[in-house]
Each structure stands twice: as structure tokens, then as C-alpha cells.
Amino acid sequence: MDWAGWALFGLVATAILTVVMTGAQLAGRTRLDLPLILGTLVTQDPDRARAAGFVIHLAVGQAFALGYAATFALLGTATWWLGALLGLLHVAVALTVLLPLLVGIHPRMASDRAGPGSTAGLEPPGLLGLNYGTQTPTVAIVAHLAYGAALGLLLRVR
């Protein structure tokens, strides 16, 4: 497996994903803010949360990149389109499984069952993250396609 490539390009691919997501957010396409969501696991100040969340996001991105690298090694090939395909699988799991599950463990995220005692600050993402804007799934798909394609392009199979 391309360990050196994983160490470097995992970060690069995560940075690309972050740029796409943040760009879409700034362009008013989505309210999904992954650094904020991840960072509010540890602090409720949005600005501090974004800083902490960015670090967490890089770590999570790096962990996922390990899966991509292992898959490429197993298949004996690494191409941008294979990476993009894995990205598609990745985003499907993220939108349908990971994001909804976050509601159950995130201390500052409300659920659709929240009641008057809820002091959670973040609204639940809803199905496919649609509560954060109707274009959220599209943005997430594009970002993960870019992430996967970057890894497919940059990682080598040894």
C-alpha cells in the first residue's frame, strides 16, 4: 500500500473536499458546515468549534483515505474514476447513515424528536441533509467525487 501517498494525499483530498463544501456554503448553496458540526462536539463557540472541527475533519478525512488506499491496493489499480466511484459510495453512506446517526451522539444537535427541554443549538440534518438546504445532497456528492477522484489520481498501487 502507498503509505507515503496516503499520508500526504489524504490531507490534500480532504482539503479539496473542504474547499468545495465551504465554497458552496459561501455561495449560499447549503448550510451544511462540517467543521462547525464536528467542532461543536467539543465546544459551543462557533468560531472555536470551526477551528477544532477543521482539525477533526482532517483526521476523519485521513482515516477515510486509508480505506480508499486499501481498496486501490486490493484491486491493484488506482484511477480517478475508480476513486470517484468510491467517493459516490462514500457520500451515499455519509448522507444516509453517518449524518443521521450523528443526531444520536452529538451533544449539541437536536433531533426531530426534540422537545421543550432541548438546549441543543444545531438543528438535525434530516434525510440526506435536506434540512440544511435543498442543494445539500448535490454539494456533498460533488465534494466527495472530488475527494475520491483526487485520491484515485494521486495514490499509487505498490
Place this chain on the structure above:
Amino acid sequence: MAPTAMDSDVDGDMGGDVPQRHRRPPIADYGLLGDTRTAALVAADGAIDWLCVPRFDGDPVFASLVGGPQAGTFRLGPAGRATLAGRRYRPSSTILETIWDTPTGRLVLTEGMVAEITGRLLPTTLLVRRLAAQGGPVRAIVDFDPRLGRQHRPPRVQHHGPTVVCQWGPLAIAAHAAPALPLEPGRPFRITVTPDQPLTVILAVADREPLVHLDPDTAWAVLLDDQRRWQAWCKSVDGDLPHRDAVVRSLLTLRLLTYAPSGAPVAAPTTSLPEQLGGVRNWDYRFAWPRDASIGIGAFLGVGKTDEARQFMAWLLHATRLDRPRLPVLLTLHGKHPPPEQALEGWPGYAASRPVRVGNDAADQHQLDGYGWVLDAGWLLTRAGQRLYPETWRTLRGFADRVAERWRAPDGGIWELRGDPAHHVHSKLMAWLALDRALRIAAQRGAPRPQRRHWKAQRDAIAAQVADRGFNPAKASYTRVYDSDDLDAAVLVLPLLGIEPLDSPRVRGTIDAISHQLSASWPLLYRYPPGHDGLPGIEGAFLPCAFWLVQALAKTGRYAEATERFTALLALASPLGLYAEEMDPTTFHHLGNYPQALTHATLVQAALALKDTRLAT
């Protein structure tokens, strides 16, 4: 469940023999049941005529309120001749009791929705209703007839033991009674309720998730737990408030109208309750207005409920994110642009008031006043010692910049009239407020010097222009739009702003002119001269304006007048202490969507102003 004595008293299918409802209940007859995710309206005859699932803005399953008898209802009440003997919320709670006297005994319906379900295996929507007889057996009617959505679709029905499950694709409603009843949707029947055995019926709703089945007696215990939680919440409300019970009822109503998963304040749980009976002024209010959130921040802060105030600010920041620095006029419960307005074909409307609308086109208007409300809320939080996060302050600064840039343009105004934009005096005053409060916050939080200079210059320019073109010396009052003779009751916020000294003749003149010339019938006010809105017919008096007048009188030291008006307004509440948006000044019937969050928020603000004035004198 084993057969019970009550089962033997069930008359079976009595569809043809069940008394029909001949009377359209007045709006004020309805009580509000809610769980902070959705809400039901229940009439004095025990019929739930409005319930949307799974959220306030979902499809209705009981909608006979505006959809006619075929739109579904859920009635539990006396079957024959009965007199309404009493109706009340249990003190400091959301549980409603309705009492009827019948020739054979007294019948009591106690009902509520369970709000706090976090951490427990309970349905997301759980309605619990209990009928109890006192003094002798009483014949009661059970009419369970859910119909979904625009087409009043009947459900696919399955019976699982004592539970009847109604399904429409991913949506399911389970009804379960103890003692067991032969519940069959759309087929009302009579039963005899005996003093020794109350009847409990529960409704559990599941949308895109499995139904959670619950024993009715367990559900009843859960509802009582919920009651204790609400009572604990109310306990900390300031005991020195004038008319504390009315204020607490308003606060509870505001809480029930706050969609807990996102924190959005819902303007009202209904659509198209008319502002004129038989008229066309029928709007969908199942959305959230940033203005209401800001007014709610002041109301909750004033009674010491800081968490609720901060939640509204958090919602404002999150929901407006896609539109910044523009502040949307209204949003869906999850911060999206509301769907376009549509008329529902074939819906007869309340009192033949058509069309029944869903969606709201006011969302596309430019309204300047919203920025003022939001910046003022930010200032109230700051003044109360609540720390604004840097992101919050950045957002508020963006709003202030937007006002500084756009205030010279005409806008749609607070009343969302569908005509051309105009230079509304109230909007300019609120633009002044936005920049003034931004400057006050900046004095504590800091902002770049050029930005502050710009805000100050624009604030002073607004003050000069409003004084020049917004004040009519002949009327001795600020007006509705520039260079006009018309008045606008929204301008009653003038004493709250600080743009003029409280003892200024202009402030007093404006209060007096509005209270006289827009008087509907004491103590009510029209919001603007009746009929001056381009729509056919005339709407009712606007209740929030009447409370704003109380607030204005109190703020300017006219305590006795303010108290007199406030007391008179409290006497006009529905029997359960609820208010619609408007009121017919002749019949004093409530009009418009109901209950209305803005009316209840302004009631709280008026009480707080009275308290402040009383303490100051």
C-alpha cells in the same frame, strides 16, 4: 384486552344516528394542544378539527376547521344534550379540561400532547385524551375520522388487537383505547362512560419510522409527567408580573409554537383562518418570521427565560445563513424559502372564507423593519450580559451594513401588503433602530471605526429624513408612509426606540392620534385605516397593535391608561386565554390565524412594560 363492562355498552355502527355538528364553532372556542413539533385545535364539543403531522407545516389529518366535514375530525364528547360547564387549562400546564353537564351526569375530557420524549421510546407525536364520567353514566360519542392532505385521502386501515392503524404510505397513525373500543375510521359510534371507569384514547403518529405502540394508561402517566415538567418551567416566571396567569398562558403558547427541533417560532399553527368572515384575507402562517423570533427574545429575556431567548437568536443565525446579508421575511421551519402560495381547490374554508391557501408569497418581499427587530434583539441580549459569539456579531454587522446601504429604497412594510413598495415610516424607524443598536453593541463588542462612522452617519440621516417627511404636523403624528395623512399603528413602537425623548410632543401626539383615529372600538385598534390595503372587504382590529399601545402608554408614563387598556384586552381573550391575530370590533369575535404568536409575544411585552413603569413610579 379483555372485554369490559363498557364494551357491552357500545352501540356499534351508529353512523346514521350520531348527531351532526350543525354549528360552526367560533375561533375562540378552540383550545390549543401542542408538543412543540405540531399542534391540534380542539373545539368546545370535543372535536379536534385541526392537526398537521408530523410537523406544524405537514399535511393535515384533521382539517374540518377549514376543509369542511370531509376533511377529517376526531371527536370525543357528549352524545346527546349537554351544557358546557367549564373549560380550562390545568394551571401552568398545557393539559386541557373540558367539562359538560348532561341529564345523567357530568362528563370531563382531559387531553394533551406529550412534548418531552427525548431519551424514551415514545411516539414522536402522542395525543392522549381521557373521558371521565362523574355522578352517573354518560353517553358519549367517538368519531375518529382521519383524512390526509389536500384530497382528504382516507387511510388504509388495519386492526392489530385493540389498536387500529391508519396508513398513508410512510405515514401511520395508531389509535388505541382503554377499555377497548371498536374504532373504525369514519364510523362514529356511541358508548356509555361510567364513573368507575374512564375511557382513555391515544393517538400515536409515525412518519417514515416504525410506530411505537403504547398502552393508554402508560400514555396517561407520561402525559402527567409532561404536565409536571411544564409546571416546573412556569414556576420560575417572575411572580411580580401584572396578570401573571395571562402572561404565563402566553409564554406557554409561545413555547408550544416553537418548533423544538430547529428552534423556529411558528407564527400560528393554522392556515387561512379568515381576517374577515367570508372574505379573501386568508393566509398560511405555518412559517417562521425572524421578526417574531426577535420579539420573542425580548419577551423571554424579560421574564428571565434566557435559554429560550438564546435559542431564538441561534435559530435566526442558522436559518438566515443562505440569504445573508439579506434577512428573509419568513422561512420554513428548517430555514428554507417557503413554497409559493397556492389555493386549495374544493376547500370550503372557515365560514366560507375562500380561498384556503398554503404557502406564502410574502417571502419574496423586501421588508426593512425586520433588521431593526433582529439588531434590537442582539442589543437586548448584550445588555442582559449574554455574550454574543463572534459569528453572531459578524452576522449582525452584516445586517447593519445592509440597512445602511438599502434604507433609502422603498419596501414592502411590516403588513406585507401585496401592492407596490413604499417609503413606510415604520420601516425607516426600524432602520434607525437597526443602526442605533448596532452602534450600541459596537460600543461593547467593537467594530472597525469607518464602519461605525458610516452607521452613525446613516442613522442620523434616517432620523432627519423621517422627521422631515414622516411626521405630519397637521395630524401631530408620524404617518404610515412619507408625506401622507394615513396613520399606522405599527408606529406605536416609537417610544421603545429612543429616536425621540419619551416626553416629546411628537411621541405623545403620535400615540394620541393613533389611539383615536385608528380606534376600532375600545380597546381595539386597526393597524391602518380600514380598507386601505387593496383587498376587497375590511379586516378586523389588529390585536398586537392594541398591546403595542399599552406598551407605548406605559413607556411614556401613562400607567393608569395603560393598565385600563391592558385589563380590557385580557377580558377579550378566548375562554382559554388565547388570542388570534385580529378581532371583529363589533362582535369581538377572534379573527385570523389562531393562536397567534405575535399577539401573545406583544401581550408579554406589554405586561413587562407595565411592570417596569410600576417599579419606576
